[in-house]
Amino acid sequence: MANGKPVEHGYPHLETVRAAVTALYKRLSCDTVLTFATSLAPADVAFCDTDDLHLGAQRVAREIVRHFRLPDARLVVGFREMTHAANVELTAGPEYFVELNDRFRSHRRDIGAALAHEVAHVYLHRLDLAFPGTAANEILTDTVTTYLGAGWLLLDAFRQDEVSSQKFGYLTPEEFGYVLAKRALLFDEDPSVWFTSPQAYTAYTMGLAKARQDERQPPLTAAGRAGRRRYAHDRRHASDGRPAAPYAFAPGPSGDLRVSFPCPTCHQRIRVPVRGRVRARCGLCRTVLECDT
Numbered sequence: 375m376a377n378g379k380p381v382e383h384g385y386p387h388l389e390t391v392r393a394a395v396t397a398l399y400k401r402l403s404c405d406t407v408l409t410f411a412t413s414l415a416p417a418d419v420a421f422c423d424t425d426d427l428h429l430g431a432q433r434v435a436r437e438i439v440r441h442f443r444l445p446d447a448r449l450v451v452g453f454r455e456m457t458h459a460a461n462v463e464l465t466a467g468p469e470y471f472v473e474l475n476d477r478f479r480s481h482r483r484d485i486g487a488a489l490a491h492e493v494a495h496v497y498l499h500r501l502d503l504a505f506p507g508t509a510a511n512e513i514l515t516d517t518v519t520t521y522l523g524a525g526w527l528l529l530d531a532f533r534q535d536e537v538s539s540q541k542f543g544y545l546t547p548e549e550f551g552y553v554l555a556k557r558a559l560l561f562d563e564d565p566s567v568w569f570t571s572p573q574a575y576t577a578y579t580m581g582l583a584k585a586r587q588d589e590r591q592p593p594l595t596a597a598g599r600a601g602r603r604r605y606a607h608d609r610r611h612a613s614d615g616r617p618a619a620p621y622a623f624a625p626g627p628s629g630d631l632r633v634s635f636p637c638p639t640c641h642q643r644i645r646v647p648v649r650g651r652v653r654a655r656c657g658l659c660r661t662v663l664e665c666d667t
Contacts, residue, residue, distance in 0.1 A: 381534060381541050383548060385584065387513050391549055392641040394505070394517035395556065396658070399640045401503045404659050411561045413523035414441045416568050419486030427453075427479060434486050435472070438493045441524055447496055451489070453479060459542050462492040464499045483570075487527040487542050494519040512544040520545075520553040526565045529554060530574045547573065551581020559585060560639060588638040591620055595651075595664045602666075609633075609648065609667075623648070633667050 399407060418437040421430050428451065435449040446468045455476045463471045472492050478485050494515050498504065503518075505511045519525040528543045529550040541547065554565055555578065569575045590596045592605035605621070612623035612631060621635040631648040640659035646652050648667045655662050 381532070381539050382546050384546055385549055385552070387545060387549055388552070390505070390510055390513045391517050391545065391553060392636070394514040395521060395553070396641045397503060397505075397514070398518055398521060399642070399658050401501055407522075407659075409443075410522045413526060413557075413563065413565065413568075414438065414486075414490070419490075419527065421482040421485050423482060425482065427482070430482065431474070431478075431485055431489070435489050435493070438486070438489050438524060439496075442493055442497045442522070444493070444497060444500070447493075447500075449489070449493070449496075460488040460492050462495050464495060467496075467500070470496055484527075484531045484540075484542070487531040490519050490524040490527050491515060491543060494522075494524065497522075509544065516543045516545045516550070517553050519543075520550060521557050523557065525550065526554055526568055529577060530569050530571050532574050532577065533571045534573050547577035548580045548584070551578040552584045553581070554578055555582035555585035556588075556639070558582070559589075588636075591635065591638070593621060593633055593635060593646075593665045593667045594638070595666045597666075637661055637663070 414437070419434045421434060431451040432449070435451055439447050439449060448469045449472050450469060451472050451474060453474050453476050456473065459475050461473045472489065474485065474488055478488065498515060498518060505514045516525065516528065519528065529547060532541045532547045533539070543550065545553070558565055566575055566578055569578065590598060590601065592601045597605065609623065621633050623631055623633050626632040626647060632645050633648050634643050634645040636642070637644055637656040637659060639661040640656060642656060642658040644654050644656055644663070646654045646665060646667055650667060652665045652667050653662060654665055
């Protein structure tokens with residue numbers, strides 16, 4: 375939790391974020407991901423100053439547990455002085471103890487954001503899905519929270535002015551915006567109407583532009599003229615062994631040239647023959663892609 379400290383911006387964790395989206399599809403399946411088409415509603419996690427602190431926190435926790443399809447999980451929420459926003463004790467369940475930072479006693483509007491991240495930890499724990507290392511695993515948790523419809527709360531908790539700042543989670547605001555945009559493009563939703571923070575809205579628009587770039591990378595037919603020229607140049611020099619990320623050329627089993635590139639939806643790499651117009655279907659997320667190889 376960055377509270378009054380400098381907030382990191384940009385996309386320093388982008389490769390881990392993309393790997394997290396791929397890992398989520400592999401662990402859940404495309405069909406299960408699609409069951410999360412409805413995001414957590416603002417009304418479900420609304421928390422005003424007149425609400426009882428503990429009863430309100432338990433109510434919000436139950437709503438987030440319900441959103442993550444964890445009907446038998448019970449969260450017991452408490453408050454104490456701590457450095458981080460929150461912490462959850464990951465046990466065999468079904469009861470999980472969550473501790474929230476004492477500052478939430480007077481900042482109740484952000485309790486939902488903190489609990490969303492912790493419930494996602496429980497969800498991933500039950501899926502037995504984790505990345506090696508604490509930092510990478512926290513990025514996985516933020517990504518999954520956002521991609522499955524609860525992480526817009528974490529982005530909305532980002533607020534900044536001339537004298538103070540607040541941010542939750544391990545992703546930068548723009549990375550939160552990127553993952554949220556990937557979800558929005560998949561489910562055709564507009565999460566920007568839920569933001570109460572102008573800084574969150576700005577980060578989302580930047581993330582959306584970044585996400586749309588994924589859909590315009592060659593060899594996709596939606597690539598712009600500059601991208602097409604670069605791709606054609608790289609294809610001519612494929613035998614030179616030069617790196618040509620995000621796509622790469624390699625000979626196929628019969629010696630024909632093939633190109634591999636990341637799916638713009640799930641980032642699983644797709645491999646197709648280099649032979650002009652090709653329609654490819656991602657085997658992981660089932661996205662149909664129009665390519666000009």
